[in-house]
Amino acid sequence: MSEFSNESVSAIEATLNDVDRALERLRVGTYRSCQVCDTPIDEAQLVANPLLANCPAHPELA
Numbered sequence: 001m002s003e004f005s006n007e008s009v010s011a012i013e014a015t016l017n018d019v020d021r022a023l024e025r026l027r028v029g030t031y032r033s034c035q036v037c038d039t040p041i042d043e044a045q046l047v048a049n050p051l052l053a054n055c056p057a058h059p060e061l062a
């Protein structure tokens with residue numbers, strides 16, 4: 001009855017969770033800083049990936 005595989009649903013949910021977290025960080029003012037070390041994230045990187053949450057030193061920790 002669903003046209004989406006479980007993998008697709010999981011991927012969509014993960015993306016929506018990332019968007020929620022990005023919006024929350026935008027709201028509280030931490031959007032432009034790395035979640036790990038508070039280093040300001042380069043604006044060009046945020047333009048390329050608006051969901052980017054970490055500096056280049058902490059690429060996979062979300």
Ligand SMILES: [Zn+2]
Binds near residue numbers: 036037038039056057
């Ligand atoms: Zn960092």
